[in-house]
Amino acid sequence: MSTAPKTWKEWEKPLIELEEALGKLQELANRATGTERDRLLEKIKGFEKRRDRYLDTKYHNLSAWEEVLLARAEPRPYTLDYINALFRDFIELQGDRRHGPDNAILGGPAFFNGQRVMVVGHQKGRTISERTHRNFAMSRPEGYRKAIRLFEMADRFNLPVISFIDTPAADPSVESESRGISEAIAASMLSMFELRVPTIAVVIGEGGSGGAIGIGIGNKVLMMEHAIYSVIPPEGCAAILWRAPERGAEAADALRLTSRSALELGLADEIIPEPRGGAHRDPAVAAESVGAAIQMHLDQLCKMSPDALKQHRYERFRSVDGLREASPSDLPLGK
Amino acid sequence: MSTAPKTWKEWEKPLIELEEALGKLQELANRATGTERDRLLEKIKGFEKRRDRYLDTKYHNLSAWEEVLLARAEPRPYTLDYINALFRDFIELQGDRRHGPDNAILGGPAFFNGQRVMVVGHQKGRTISERTHRNFAMSRPEGYRKAIRLFEMADRFNLPVISFIDTPAADPSVESESRGISEAIAASMLSMFELRVPTIAVVIGEGGSGGAIGIGIGNKVLMMEHAIYSVIPPEGCAAILWRAPERGAEAADALRLTSRSALELGLADEIIPEPRGGAHRDPAVAAESVGAAIQMHLDQLCKMSPDALKQHRYERFRSVDGLREASPSDLPLGK
Amino acid sequence: MRLGAKSKTPTFSDAFLQCARCKKTLFRREFEANLSVCPYCSHHHRLSAAQRIAITFDVDSFVELDSDLASDDPLSFPEYSEKLAGAVAKSDRLDGIVCGTATIGKLPVSIAVSDFGFMGGSMGRVAGEKITRTLERGADRGIPSIIFCASGGARMQEGLLSLMQMAKTTAAVERCRSAGTPYIAVFTDPTMAGVLASYASIADVILAEPRALIGFAGARVSKQAQVVKAPDDFQTSEFLLKHGMIDRIVPRKELRDTLESLVALLGGGK
Amino acid sequence: MRLGAKSKTPTFSDAFLQCARCKKTLFRREFEANLSVCPYCSHHHRLSAAQRIAITFDVDSFVELDSDLASDDPLSFPEYSEKLAGAVAKSDRLDGIVCGTATIGKLPVSIAVSDFGFMGGSMGRVAGEKITRTLERGADRGIPSIIFCASGGARMQEGLLSLMQMAKTTAAVERCRSAGTPYIAVFTDPTMAGVLASYASIADVILAEPRALIGFAGARVSKQAQVVKAPDDFQTSEFLLKHGMIDRIVPRKELRDTLESLVALLGGGK
Numbered sequence A, B: 001m002s003t004a005p006k007t008w009k010e011w012e013k014p015l016i017e018l019e020e021a022l023g024k025l026q027e028l029a030n031r032a033t034g035t036e037r038d039r040l041l042e043k044i045k046g047f048e049k050r051r052d053r054y055l056d057t058k059y060h061n062l063s064a065w066e067e068v069l070l071a072r073a074e075p076r077p078y079t080l081d082y083i084n085a086l087f088r089d090f091i092e093l094q095g096d097r098r099h100g101p102d103n104a105i106l107g108g109p110a111f112f113n114g115q116r117v118m119v120v121g122h123q124k125g126r127t128i129s130e131r132t133h134r135n136f137a138m139s140r141p142e143g144y145r146k147a148i149r150l151f152e153m154a155d156r157f158n159l160p161v162i163s164f165i166d167t168p169a170a171d172p173s174v175e176s177e178s179r180g181i182s183e184a185i186a187a188s189m190l191s192m193f194e195l196r197v198p199t200i201a202v203v204i205g206e207g208g209s210g211g212a213i214g215i216g217i218g219n220k221v222l223m224m225e226h227a228i229y230s231v232i233p234p235e236g237c238a239a240i241l242w243r244a245p246e247r248g249a250e251a252a253d254a255l256r257l258t259s260r261s262a263l264e265l266g267l268a269d270e271i272i273p274e275p276r277g278g279a280h281r282d283p284a285v286a287a288e289s290v291g292a293a294i295q296m297h298l299d300q301l302c303k304m305s306p307d308a309l310k311q312h313r314y315e316r317f318r319s320v321d322g323l324r325e326a327s328p329s330d331l332p333l334g335k
Numbered sequence C, D: 001m002r003l004g005a006k007s008k009t010p011t012f013s014d015a016f017l018q019c020a021r022c023k024k025t026l027f028r029r030e031f032e033a034n035l036s037v038c039p040y041c042s043h044h045h046r047l048s049a050a051q052r053i054a055i056t057f058d059v060d061s062f063v064e065l066d067s068d069l070a071s072d073d074p075l076s077f078p079e080y081s082e083k084l085a086g087a088v089a090k091s092d093r094l095d096g097i098v099c100g101t102a103t104i105g106k107l108p109v110s111i112a113v114s115d116f117g118f119m120g121g122s123m124g125r126v127a128g129e130k131i132t133r134t135l136e137r138g139a140d141r142g143i144p145s146i147i148f149c150a151s152g153g154a155r156m157q158e159g160l161l162s163l164m165q166m167a168k169t170t171a172a173v174e175r176c177r178s179a180g181t182p183y184i185a186v187f188t189d190p191t192m193a194g195v196l197a198s199y200a201s202i203a204d205v206i207l208a209e210p211r212a213l214i215g216f217a218g219a220r221v222s223k224q225a226q227v228v229k230a231p232d233d234f235q236t237s238e239f240l241l242k243h244g245m246i247d248r249i250v251p252r253k254e255l256r257d258t259l260e261s262l263v264a265l266l267g268g269g270k
């Protein structure tokens, strides 16, 4: 476990070499003619097959820790990438009516396949200045309070809510505590439970504990294939349990934080498959899959009455851990 | 008008002299015997009559400006005085869940004549340090947001709302503006319009513009005899209109800010009579009158259904200015 | 309709005028084509209600309502009747609020536009009544309401009756909420005091034009109360955005499109 | 009931103990008569769930429910089974939350008390379930719910299942709101992280004992994230009161009366 990678780029190394080789072959092929050209094209096909095989093998067998690194990778599509690809006429509304704007959570009404919806999501940044501007997608209390405003508006105007989750955690600074980050997260969840419109939460990257579930109360909770969802960052878990933050890979395994685990545990409703090699290799295809999944669930949910939607959401989270009807005999330690 | 008093103490001067004389007579009478004693007691009676006559005459004929000065007088009973006199088991709840406590508006649940109610009111201070602590009863946004919490709680738990109004104005500082004092006042009014429990607002002293009406959306709006209710402080009005803040007395007249004017204009529902010479001369009697008035209106309102209460409040403020059904012919300038 | 019969832009001569902010000389034609925004410093000059309606809503879609509601002088307040008569004569209107119905992107909306030129857009009984009717029309007809704010605050010459307009208009906002009809406010220069502290601040969506003056307390009151020094952008659109009180600052040339999208997105009724 | 069969107070000897804060030596009898509050520095020492129930609710009124719900190890998390077995053995209880019904001032209430002694009061599936059932009982029976919080946060050994308890318990708070039944939370030392950021912070009324540690982020995380230096009272009851997040700080000896009044005042059901 001491050989656990530190970044997703480590396992992309062979890939980069392969693709460099591919590039050179393509150049040669472009200049070649006749059988030489045919030979080169054949070789290219072979290399492409090897690349695809590598991607297939690797990306279907990532360790939990590798999934963590991948979920955090900068080239992955972020909330605004999905909004741009899938939504039309998005109008960001910024006011929390309390303190100020929050750039780590954004939201507003938009058209999704012609349907009026409210979209809310964490937003990461790619460049250093973007990341700072977005506070690394760590929302402060005002982000959740803005989200509450948008949820309530969605309820009044009958707009389904789509939320995109992608945050390492809520902002844990002194300022955030001063303004009640805990209350803001709890109140945001409470507000989502009160809604009488469909809510769909999509974990697109990092589902980081309270900061994530704060906008995650969906009638349906979907996860991208390479997204994670965890009660604590694995490094933090390792630090607390073993006083060894470097044992994050072990903690990642133990925490069962991958999309597959979440599905198995019944905590996610669907995994959205990503293109070969991850969403960042083909964001357009990734967005298409996300859009299709949202549309499918939206169609189902829109058939339900407002009261039924609220009750459905309650039932979903009430029963999610299988304990609702638990009696002593259900549980190993029960007497 | 240049001889307008600067403080309510000016017209109490003759009174103070009278009462000093009374005190001396009483002392003499205590030491005297026989006819001398009878003579002194007779004299005392005479002095008391004179005092009462002075109080009756003066306090039934105060100018608008004198009403302003009296409404602001420190010995007048404040919200906590009424709470202590009329309510039992008052538990102040301080959190606005956003920024911090506000000492200019306080509130919490209490028993009123055995009935569970929510009481909210502006609170002034008497000593310099109390006044500073209470921010001169000028509430900041958090005061109104705390009030909203209490109103919503009252609605959930079916507690009638009693609000006591006594503020020169909402706090106009840079900090208040930063945290949205305007939004807070408006949202507080909005929240009161949403309530499905009885609401009774009592203007006990200064009803200072937006700061006052922010917690003033009562099914019934009562005013103490010597309370005022105004869109702007008369000094401010004079400053804007005539660039002469010293002409406050004139502005007070023009603004029609006395309880009698408010009743005549249909903007107050009842005037609560004060003891001879004002509430401060006998706070216990004043509180008794306030309590009786609240109880009477509460009894009436409690007969109404939750929906009817909300509708009643809407109708009251919708129609308060007589314009609802206005057509051109109703108005002098109409064509 | 007597919309803007006598409305004026800052004058210099017939063909030229001077920017109120940067003082540069501007061609009137260019200036008006640019929606009265200075091409040099992008200062958004005040618009009359008529101009605002013309540049915002679908051509010829505006139907004015309640134009015959006239302010009067309920308290016999000194000098008020004269001032009112003057404002009426100057504007050829009976009040500073112009309201009615219109369409935007072909969708029906209930609208009100405040004209700062009419006694500083101050809110008396009639202004409050027109705002209230606008919001109620939105609620009753199941269509969005759009209000352009421009006001110094409550009209003190109507005393407590003006203060009551804060409550009355707020009650009307509650009707929109109950009906599930959207209410969009646009803060233009200036949006102050009793207007800001009532119906304006509790709109579902709040847009503001750049650098508009927006605040609770008049500059004088505010200065007296200042313990903390006011920041340079105090009581501007930018200050309010920074403090979460509004949703977007929208340059005038994008305002129409933004409103059109919002109306389409937030829809009408449940 | 196995309430507090093995509960302990800070030991020194049988007759004496040492204040955890000022380190003064205290007579155990006096200390316990004083509700485990130091008579010198008024430090409020932690109480076991059994002690808490004994000093708060009407004598013999507590009926424990759901005591047979036992934590298990759904993820086969390293070392968790052993830790859990240890906690169970030490406490002779199956989980850190003790819940059921009781009366206070003769009025019925649904209650839950967290015992920090059981794995730091951390919230796993069973703790979340017991909190949820407590709130649902309040809603279903139309009686107030009272929850004494004491927790380091979510129990990470149950992974995402623990995180889901934040949502589940919040859903239960929503049930109380819909039913119109009051929910009162009391923050005791410590109330942290996943517990604070879910059901704890959205109680109708929040009381806290003096100087309790209350916060979102653990000290380590918080320190890393600090741009601003934390004030001395950071993450204490006093800090939260100062920022409007709680309603009152109530010394332990007044807590019972305050709760009794609140229950009588806020009543049950609509």
Ligand SMILES: [Zn+2]
Pocket: C019, C020, C021, C022, C023, C024, C038, C039, C040, C041, C042, C043
């Ligand atoms: Zn210019």
Ligand SMILES: [Zn+2]
Pocket: D019, D020, D021, D022, D023, D024, D038, D039, D040, D041, D042, D043
């Ligand atoms: Zn001590």
